[in-house]
Amino acid sequence: MLSKCPSSPRPTRESPLERLENRTNLQHGKSNYCRKVWTRSDIFLPTKSCSVTLLQHGFTWTSWIHFAVHIQIFELEHEAAWSSGPFLHGDTLWLAIYFGFIAMSLMFMDEDEAMRAGIPLDDTSELVRNWYDAALFFLNEADFTRNPNFKTVQAIAILLGLAKNVGDFDLEPVIQAAGIRIGQILGMDCEPPRISEDPVIQEISRRTWWTLIICEWLSIPTRPPCIHEADFNVRLPMTLLDEELSTSLINEPSMAIEGPRPINYHSALISLAYSNYRFRVQMVAMKDLQGDNLMEDLVLNTDEALANIISQLPSHLLGDSDDQTTASKQYPPWVLWQQTTLSLSFLNYRMKINRVLQHRWASSSDVLLARSKAICLDSANAIVSLVKQHKVALARHRPWATTSALFSAALTLAAEAKDLNKHASKEYIDRIRTCLSFFEYIQDHSALAIRALEDLSAFCKELL
Structure with a gap:
């Protein structure tokens, strides 16, 4: 049973690895992000046909990452925006959602797909940053911190998947907290959500709310949560x-035909977020208690809870990654991507x-500690192997969470290798080099990869 958490828990003392991870991901790190969109004339506007292509690509590959829009409603709003006067002079908050959405869609395109789409700039990384900036430009033009609106929360939920990729490290936790607070003001934190009487909009509100909670409870670096499970x-x-x-x-959702649904991915991450949140809260709660056994029990119980979540995932998310051909024929294209990212x-x-x-x-020589060590190192090795196996796909999609997980795995293996002799550490060193190779491979498209490459090398x- 989860004990009551303190209202403002203080973080536990960081280990050297955690300090480095936090610095690389954000904590006390210097952000060199330079905003480039100051007026509408700074925005690279796609053609309507390019815009339609970006939306369709996003509906397949990215909309289920944030679940911030309803596809059919968004398509109607998109058509209306193109047919009702100058596009960039439409609803500012809708434009914030739109540019965030197409920025993430473009981030998940390879060069051939981007070329066929007819994007307005050859440098896709620069264009992603331009559209990310455009989304923030329209949020600020709407004075979003003073005018609570559901569209603001939708835009923020999308931008959280982009911020670290474009290098905007300092803004990410700020808009994340702002999204949660604005959601509370709007009544997204209660049942039913108070933002609308429309059951469809209420369901999109739930999805978007849970996106914010996932981002908060799985935040990297770990920080005291700005919201607890008792708060909503x-x-x-x-x-x-x-x-x-x-x-x-x-x-009557139980009457739906069974089969793979994008929302299954969201549900799995919610379960993971809950488990990690409870682990962190209890870590803080026991910081003043004596005895290592308490921590060992907490680690064991949490690990078993995670293993239980994995065992209960729908079969399509537990598919055999070695049988790619069969899986690609049996399932929609996004299923293999969900399998890989959930595994990571x-x-x-x-x-x-x-x-x-x-x-x-x-x-x-405690058996429990030996088990914990084995799980930790096996997980780190599995992360490296998974990234190596799916290097092209992961590099193509470039989500910052993959870079963060790989960096963490590399640090874990490096710390262990430093305590071994040259012969015993060789396998660890080979895996670390695999990580460095991946960061080099994607550094042109990921600001976090640049940081990871520099810090891991040091x-x-x-x-090495």
């Missing part, structure tokens, strides 16, 4: 496709949770 009452999203929300199924996420948090005991591994200087 929002039911889990329905397992329905967007088009099904506009049918009678919204009142669960491996990453199992690694980090067990790594809490790393300072005791060498000084104890940390492993004696090993």
Whole structure:
């Protein structure tokens, strides 16, 4: 049973690895991000046909990452925006959502897809940054901090998936907290959500709210949460496709035909976020208590909870990644991507949770500690292997979370290698080089990869 958490928990003392991870991801790190969109004339506006292509690509590959829009409604709004006067002089908050959406869609395109789409700039990385800036420009023009609006929360939920990729490290946690607070003002934190009487909009509100909670409770670096589970009452999203929300199924979701749904991914991340949140809160709660056994029990119980979540995932998210051909024929194209990213996420948090005991591994022969060490190192090795296996796909999509997980795995393996002789550490060093190679491969498109490459090289200087 989860004990009551303090209203303002203080963070526990960081380990050296956590300090480095935090510095690389954000904490006390210097952000060199330079805003380039100051007026509408600075925005690279796509043609309408290019815009339609970007939307369709996003509906397949990115809309289920943030779940901030309803596909059919967004398509109608998009058509209206192009047919009702100058596009860039439309609803400012809708434009914030739009530019965030197409920026993420473009980030998930390869060069051939971008060329066929007819994007207005050859440098896709610069264009992603331009559209990211455009989204923030329209948020600021709407004076979003003084005028609470659901569209603001939708835009923020999308931008959270872009900020670290474009290098806007300092803004990401600020708009994340702002999105949660604005959502509370609007009544998105209660059941039913107070933002609308329309059940479809209420369901989009739930999805968007949970996106913010996932980002907050799985934040990297870890920080005291600005919201706790006792602070809101929002039911889990329905397992329905967007088009099904506009049918009678919204009142009877259990009647929907079984099959892979993008929302299954969202539900899995919610479970992961809950587990990680409770682990962190209890870590803080026991900071003044004596005895290592308490921490060992917490790590064991949390790891078992994560393993249980994994075992209950829908079959399409547990597919055999080795059988790519069969899976690609059996499932929609986004399923394999969801399998890979979920695997990385669960491996990453199992690694980090067990790594809490790393300072005791060498000084104890305890069976529980040996188990924890094995899970941690096996998870780190599995992350590296998974990224190596899916290098092209992961590099193509460039989500910052993949870079962060790989960096964490590399640090974990490097810390262990430093305690081994040259022969025993060789396998670890080979895996670290794999990580460095991946960061080099994507650094032109990921500001976080640039940081990871520099910091990992410095940390492993004696090993390499």
